[in-house]
Amino acid sequence: MHATPVSRACLHTSLALLTLTCQVSCHSSRSLQPPESREVRLTTKAKAIGTNSTRKRSYRRMLHDPDSLGLNFPGYLVALEKTQSRHIAARPLAAAAASFDRHIHEKADATHQRLEAEAKASAHADLRILHDRDTIYREIAKATLAPHSRPFVSHIYKHESKEPFDRISKRAIYSAYETDVHGPERNGDIYAYSLNAMRELEKNVAQDVRDRDITDIFVYSMGWNTDQQGALENYNALFGNFLAQCEKDPQMKNIRPLFIGLSWDSGWKFRLGGGMNPFSFWTKKSDADVIGGLWASIIVNHIALGIKQQRPNTRVFLVGHSFGGRLLLTSLFTRDLLPPQDFPSKNVQVDAALLLQAAANVGRLSRKHDVLPIFDASKTDTRLVLTWSKNDSTVEIARWTRNIGGARGHARAELRDRPLPEKDKVFQHFVIQRTGTHLLKTDPDLPALEQSHRILYGDATQVISSHSDIYTPEVATMLKYIVKSEAFPRSQGKKTAR
Known part of the structure; x- marks a missing residue:
């Protein structure tokens, strides 16, 4: 059967409309596509700079x-x-x-x-x-x-x-x-x-x-x-x-x-x-x-x-x-x-630094003979407060080091201080005691520690039961005491005496 001129014209018109509809539809779909997501941009950048693992x-x-x-x-x-x-x-x-x-x-x-x-x-x-x-x-x-x-x-x-x-x-x-x-x-x-x-x-x-x-x-x-x-x-x-x-x-x-x-x-x-x-x-x-x-x-x-x-x-x-x-x-x-x-x-x-179970060699702070340490507490107003614990095995992982947070570090600090004259000793040792009420109790007592010009080195064995056992009210109380202590007056300038 042959198409009449009218049916042929209708067919051409339908095809033209279908083509136009497709073009508009395709263009619209491209323009309506969402922009590249933020997550994709972050991942692309991470891949480019080697941080995508x-x-x-x-x-x-x-x-x-x-x-x-x-x-x-x-x-x-x-x-x-x-x-x-x-x-x-x-x-x-x-x-x-x-x-x-x-x-x-x-x-x-x-x-x-x-x-x-x-x-x-x-x-x-x-x-x-x-x-x-x-x-x-x-x-x-x-x-x-x-x-x-x-x-x-x-x-x-x-x-x-x-x-x-x-x-x-x-x-x-x-x-x-x-x-x-x-x-x-x-x-x-x-x-x-x-x-x-x-x-x-x-x-x-x-x-x-x-x-x-x-x-x-x-x-x-x-x-x-x-x-x-x-x-x-x-x-x-x-x-x-x-x-x-x-x-x-x-x-x-x-x-x-x-x-x-x-x-x-x-x-x-x-x-x-x-x-x-x-x-x-x-x-x-x-x-x-x-x-x-x-x-x-x-x-x-x-x-x-x-x-x-x-x-x-x-x-x-x-x-x-x-x-x-x-x-x-x-x-x-x-x-x-x-x-x-x-x-x-x-x-x-x-003003002060509280270093909890620090993984740094105590030799950075201790003095030996006439050789001064890297951080010389006698020449700064910054008060260092350190903790160590017999219960901390993680900080002792490198057996040859004497890390501040471990028992071996504390022993080395005592050994280095022992032969020095009283005026040259670096550390003031004290014990942090558990009271059951989250109040800070130390031996020597807090007023004596406040007057000391040395690095305060606290035995926290009663309070810190492992390397990461620092999220306790006792540790928060220690920081609060450091902040409120009269040992840190709001003034500038180096200490005139040590």
């Missing part, structure tokens, strides 16, 4: 799931990751980053030459003490060289509330993974932009201090094998307990604290028998020193102490656990590694 992702959980994670109080979470320099530090570096690296290398070289001269001049040279600082400086300098992995600022989340009992709101003020949160366009600029991240943190912290009339800044760091979710849970317990103690104490009712917590790449991808991987100990102790000498040092020595220089009544406290204690201790004695411009006077110092 499940383990590495655990150190930026807040970026992927900000609604279910966070601090329970106002403050900041500063997240640090680590990857190969070739992914994040394209050459040539931006001018500010290049100048930053150059200063670190020059200072490390100058320190090496000076320590070699000291070693030759000292009749009782203990090369391990003299060269410990040299080793740390060189590790920090090495981390800024192209062939090596280096830590970078991954993201910073600000937690805030308008009123004391309001729900905490969270927002990213920096993300290396997102250009719309001050992140770089090019992956190769991520390391250089970490300095921008620090400036963004400084601006926000300074604004908070002014707006909320902050009295005390607290910088916290956790240690080995603690991912970001674990760090947040630990901070909520540690600092939450401290805030609860302050609420019960009429003398603390006027405290207005600001919290800054670090999360950093502190573990390895595999664990033995489901537990910790002891082989990561050496790598992560080095990472703790590098982060302490770079990004933590900027937070402590530039941002926090810079605010203290402008507002002398603002105090600065550090609290670190395990390798977090090592990290913050390193930030105290690597201050001169950073470029000097815009940094506060050396007379402006951290």
Whole structure:
């Protein structure tokens, strides 16, 4: 049967309409497709810079799931990751980053030459003490060289509330993974932009201090094998307990604290028998020193102490656990590694540091003959308070070290102090006793400890039953005492006597 002219015309018209409909439909479907999701963008960036493994992702959980994670109080979470320099530090570096690296290398070289001269001049040279600082400086300098992995600022989340009992709101003020949160366009600029991240943190912290009339800044760091979710849970317990103690104490009712917590790449991808991987100990102790000498040092020595220089009544406290204690201790004695411009006077110092079960050799603090330690307590106003426990086997994992948090470290400290004249002794030893009421009781008593100018080294065996048994009212009470103690007057300047 042949089509009539009319039916043929209808057929052509139908085909034309069908073609037009398809074109409009296809165009509409393309235009209505949702934009690339944030999760896809984060994953794409992570693949490009070598941080897409499940383990590495655990150190930026807040970026992927900000609604279910966070601090329970106002403050900041500063997240640090680590990857190969070739992914994040394209050459040539931006001018500010290049100048930053150059200063670190020059200072490390100058320190090496000076320590070699000291070693030759000292009749009782203990090369391990003299060269410990040299080793740390060189590790920090090495981390800024192209062939090596280096830590970078991954993201910073600000937690805030308008009123004391309001729900905490969270927002990213920096993300290396997102250009719309001050992140770089090019992956190769991520390391250089970490300095921008620090400036963004400084601006926000300074604004908070002014707006909320902050009295005390607290910088916290956790240690080995603690991912970001674990760090947040630990901070909520540690600092939450401290805030609860302050609420019960009429003398603390006027405290207005600001919290800054670090999360950093502190573990390895595999664990033995489901537990910790002891082989990561050496790598992560080095990472703790590098982060302490770079990004933590900027937070402590530039941002926090810079605010203290402008507002002398603002105090600065550090609290670190395990390798977090090592990290913050390193930030105290690597201050001169950073470029000097815009940094506060050396007379402006951290008020106190509480190092809980620190995984750092006690030789960094103890004196031997005429060789001074890396951190010389006699030349600073910063009060160091240390804990150790006979129950802590984790901190003793490296049998040849004398870590501060373990019994062997405490024994070495006593041995080093024993032959010294009373005026030169470094440590004031005391025992923290459990009272059953969460009140802090010590032997010697608290007034005697308050008058001591030495490093306070507390036997916490009755209170700390294992390496991580620090989330207790007793530890919170200890921090509260340090903060309220008259041993930390709101003044500047070095102590005139020790």
